[in-house]
Amino acid sequence: DSGVTQTPKHLITATGQRVTLRCSPRSGDLSVYWYQQSLDQGLQFLIQYYNGEERAKGNILERFSAQQFPDLHSELNLSSLELGDSALYFCASSVEGGTGKETQYFGPGTRLLVL
Amino acid sequence: AQSVAQPEDQVNVAEGNPLTVKCTYSVSGNPYLFWYVQYPNRGLQFLLKYITGDNLVKGSYGFEAEFNKSQTSFHLKKPSALVSDSALYFCAVRDSDSGAGSYQLTFGKGTKLSVIP
Numbered sequence: 074d075s076g077v078t079q080t081p082k083h084l085i086t087a088t089g090q091r092v093t094l095r096c097s098p099r100s101g102d103l104s105v106y107w108y109q110q111s112l113d114q115g116l117q118f119l120i121q122y123y124n125g126e127e128r129a130k131g132n133i134l135e136r137f138s139a140q141q142f143p144d145l146h147s148e149l150n151l152s153s154l155e156l157g158d159s160a161l162y163f164c165a166s167s168v169e170g171g172t173g174k175e176t177q178y179f180g181p182g183t184r185l186l187v188l
Numbered sequence: 189a190q191s192v193a194q195p196e197d198q199v200n201v202a203e204g205n206p207l208t209v210k211c212t213y214s215v216s217g218n219p220y221l222f223w224y225v226q227y228p229n230r231g232l233q234f235l236l237k238y239i240t241g242d243n244l245v246k247g248s249y250g251f252e253a254e255f256n257k258s259q260t261s262f263h264l265k266k267p268s269a270l271v272s273d274s275a276l277y278f279c280a281v282r283d284s285d286s287g288a289g290s291y292q293l294t295f296g297k298g299t300k301l302s303v304i305p
Contacts, residue, residue: 075231075233075234077231106292106293115295115296115297115298116232116278116295116298117295118292118293118294121292129292131292163231163232165232174220174237174239174282176222176234176237177222177234177293178234179224179231179232179233179234180231181230181231182230182231
């Protein structure tokens, strides 16, 4: 158990809908990262937050957005869902207080299925 | 830009034999290299990392990895494979020159390791 929690574990929804994925980082970690894992694209970085502020953006669609709250938990919002958004979404966290050498610890993921 | 390649989609090894999972990388600065393992329906678990220093890094569950700067490689190894090692293995890299505050990892496509009893 990495100490990173994600809810829900599974999510089934329809095209066009909007969903919210939640992540709680390890105690003491200030950074949260979101990744998408799909069969065709592999594991792709979406976005990073550090202590409430956006720090880096990867291959995140405009239909997707995220935020990190004062208690450091993070939410990933996916809207206007398409079939191709079906994937496993991971959250990771790190201390992020130093030089970027810190290990990222991953949560168990949320499996999203868009029908 | 940073990138990582895992040239083998699948590696099969007999139980008790040594195993190697290959990884090569490309960065403009110095690499920070990581190995993760993913079991079915689970998240990624951290195995080991190379930041600097000794080229041979020891990690969890008896795994080790050798950093080779001239060959830009960071192969994962274990002297004696167990059936329970069967999983998906990911190599990841972060470029030390990626810029202040941007600490994203770039992952390889993954290598499926099957240890045959």
